[in-house]
Amino acid sequence: EREREGEREREREREEREREGEGEGERGEREREGERGRERERERERGREGEREREREREGEGERGREREGEREREREREREGERERGREGERERGREREGEKERGREKERGREREGEREREREIERERERERESEESEVRPESLSPEELEMLKEAVYERKKLVQGLRGKPWPMKEKLVTLRESQEFVEKYEGALGKGKGRKIYAYKVMMSKKWMKFQRDFENFKTACIPWEMKIKEIESHFGSSVASYFIFLRWMYGINMILFCLTFGLVMVPEALMGRPYGTIPRKTVPRAEAASAMDFAVLWDFGGYAQYSVLFYGYYNNQRAIGWLKFRMPLSYFLVGVGTVAYSYMVVIRTMARNANESGVGDDNSFNFSWKMFTSWDYLIGNPETADNKFASITTSFKEAILEEQESCKDDNIHLTRFLRVLANFLVLCCLAGSGYLIYFVVRRSQKFALEGLETHTWWERNEVNMVMSLLGMFCPMLFDVISALENYHPRVALQWQLGRIFALFLGNLYTFIIALMDEINLKREEEKIIKFNITMWEASLYNATGSENSTALPVTFHPADVPRGPCWETMVGQEFVRLIISDTMTTYITLLIGDFLRAVLVRFLNYCWCWDLEAGFPSYSEFDVSGNVLGLIFNQGMIWMGAFYAPCLPALNVLRLHVSMYLQCWAVMCCNVPQERVFKASGSNNFYMAMLLVILFLSTLPAIYTIVTIPPSFDCGPFSGKKRMFDVIQETLESDFPAWFSKVFSYASNPGLVLPFILLMVLAIYYLQSTSKSYKEANVDLKKKLQTVPETRLSFFSHLAPLLLLLCAFGYTGIKFAV
């Protein structure tokens, strides 16, 4: 390339010489041309003088000029942003250039042209100097002859083209920059002169508008950033605490978005239509508070437990009627209820998987182990930190991580402590397992006890005993992770690995708790169903007795109408399940907030103000301020979401509650983090952890839809409450709709399509497609890894070859030469 450069340089010089000769010739010609030519020349000069004047003016307007500069800069930046694409284009171009000699020739020609232009400019400058004393009057570019104008136009066009294609040119950067600046100046200078009169004005207007447009676009970008909710808050936290803490808040915001959509679905398609168009409160038994509960239905304690009026409202499954179409819209309520229930889950699956796929693309292939020190050296800084204290911490943590890595390297070379480490890790896992088993047993015990209490009647027991299950679950969920954290100090893992272990353990704990809860709930459902059978029998007896009492006189007339509050009714297990989940969510939220206030805020206040009169340093010493617990918070969020997915079918109010909760916790936690937490001592990057969260979310989604689907599919709905009452199974609503709302052929097609003979091959096809896609992606990944390896190795060897061998070869040559000389 250097050779080629040299060639080009030489050629350019030759060309310059030629051009100079030509220029002189031209001047001679022009002189010979006589008066007209000189006059035109002078006029042109005057025009140029005017241009210069204008330029000076432009320079005078410093601000605008600077602004323009800034804009140009920004433009360049934007160009840089689009670098990849253009780079690819440039690559292609370069390849093409290399391929064809003709192409190179053309390139040279273009270079020559550029040189010519530069030369012409220089000439103009010289002439300007010569005729500086000439009259200074306003001369417009109309005075230019059409040919010259054409030439100028062409030159400007050429410059523009040059600027556009500059990126792909195989020149050194210095030359590129110089050319870019020159041609931009040229374009700026002469473009204005091209239009005539009206055209010029339009041109100026166009330029102005384009600038305005650019400014608007920039402002719009800023506006768009400002529109992202909580962006500034999260950025601030990121600057103080590093990306691992920020990743939690980003996750929280993402979760908020999803819940917003779930809320819109349930609120808009289920709750509002029922409230507006369904039969009003008090018309039928399922929409009325029973007589026995009516006295206490408005008490706060009852409402807080979601009983009373809260239970008999749109918030819960039992309130909905099984009327097929409601209101003047003929809104298919049961169908809508079912489809929304399925749709929320389907939407969640879609979103989680799509996000996972996108993240997987970003993360690429990385092996952390092979170039440990290089990774540490070049990638350990978190560029988002903007706070000096955090930067200090980060600096310290990088230093310690280097020390640790060096120590680790030495340890691995020594390899003697491996048995101890292994033993400690096994011990830690054993302890964690013990803890998990203990907590599981405790919850099982508590659930059993609560069932006993329920059989005895809840009124005889204290508040503590009634809320035992929730309390124990919340407390265990709060304290066990702390214990795990302490135990994990034994294992001596890298913080990122340690975080994943910690997450896994807390995950197991929460999952165990949740499933114990669900099993207990299943038992309760079965109890309720037994109860329901008895009540159903009693009701038929009751109706029969009524019928006998009245029907003896007139069999066709309706019996005495009862107030709906007096009609006996079944236990409605669906509402019970919904209530349980709502209560769980509420108690969980309360625990989270109280922990936040006591564990973080109160502790911070105590540490801060008791420090004035304490015998040791509370801030730097033992209690200190708390760190933000990323793993615990993320898992809390994930499990909370799992409970929402599980319970949303039986309590349509759950997404609304969750949106509220997330909204509050966003503000509360942002405040708490900035106010009472200190940056983690071992700050680490959390770039890869997002997908880990997503994977956990997916698992939880699956595990939480499992029981929900199980109950929907296997347990028949209650006979006197909810949108599916009177049906054998909840999903019968689909069949009903197909039969009554669609034409006959459609249901026929549907029945054919749902034939196992068609479904099975389809599933087989899908499995094959998945297998195919998976194998291709695997091969792509391998290819990627290979290419990466090549990228890593090839330049190295080439570089080292040249840098090491070239001087050696030179030396050898020199020695050989001297040797030959001596010999001669």
Added chain:
Amino acid sequence: SSALMVSPAIALAFIPLLLTIIIRCRYYFVLFYRAVLVRIWKDCVTGLSREERAYQYVLTHATPGDPDSILDAFDVWCSKVEFISNIGPKKGKILDRLLMEQSPLTVLELGAHCGYSTVRIARSLPLGARLYSLEMDARNAAIAEKIIRLAGFDDDTVELIVNPSDEVIPLLRSDYGLERLDFVFMDHWKKCYLPDLQMLEGSGLLRKGSMIVADNVLFPGAPKFLRYIRKSGLYEWKVHRATLEYSKGIRDGMAELVYQGIK
């Protein structure tokens, strides 16, 4: 059962918290046991003070005239037998390094206790240097005197002053004829760090480049002292992070201040 407010299951749920606290604070519990319980028990059993017991051990286990063996004997006793809050071997190394770099001629030590740190400083002083060591408690000072002489340092090298620091510091210039202090080591009452520092500033003995080293600024801790040096722009300072002497898990620090004077 209604008298029992909280059900046993809820109480059981607090066990993980209890375990966490016990594990987190185990070093403090151990320290409490060794520094307080064992001390009280031994005091009752032997009838001697802790320092006297330490002196007996050192006398029987160390070579007279050899500061290193005396220090080693102290370290063994403090880590194996009982606990005395000397500066300890790890932080002592930092102190040694600072003394080597500084090679001070006039050194002031606040709080000699039983002479461990005095011996430690004295052995790494250059020729002709003089160490003034302050101890408030007369019994401790007697033991410190014995230890110092046992290590082989005479009156010209180490001068032990039995008085509280707030009385001695104003008299240093007049009674002891000191012009300047090159090095000050603080290891006495943590509450006295700040007033003594201010007194030293007021006495005019500190010059540009004088070094002040304060032990135990994080545990038991001298928060006011740290806050003061952070605020007053008189010092270039840093805290050497280490662990508490003869204990692995308790974080402690040693503050190193270099007096810059008023700029």
